[in-house]
Amino acid sequence: MKVKTGQLKAKLSSYLHRVQEEGASYVVCDRDRPVALLCPLDQVPGNDWSRRRMTLLAQAREAGLHLSIPSRSPAKPRLAPQKSPLASKVPTVASMRGDRSW
Secondary structure: OEEEHHHHHHOHHHHHHHHHHHOOOEEEEEOOEEEEEEOOHHHOOOOHHHHHHHHHHHHHHHOOOOOOOOOOOOOOOOOOOOOOOOOOOOOHHHHHHHOOOO
16 A cells, blocks of 8 residues: 555554554655555565564663664675695605705
8 A cells, every 4th residue: 555755754653553453564655656665574575684683672671781783684704715725745845855956
């Protein structure tokens, strides 16, 4: 269902109640152009980070703690590829000395 920004602003609490209680979803439009989606968090695909973040923040509040958790999921670290050690059948020093004729 579409809703204009002015209408959403005037009745935000009722729209939020419908989203929370009924699972309703709204496309927010600015001058008849869609700009946002208002829907329950569990309907957003790939939004596991937001759910975990909200759960942790709620648990922290109950424990009397103030946490600051980023709203975006941290990037997974990119590890440098491991170089395999050079496996030589001939020891390096022996190969260097083998070229000399003493």
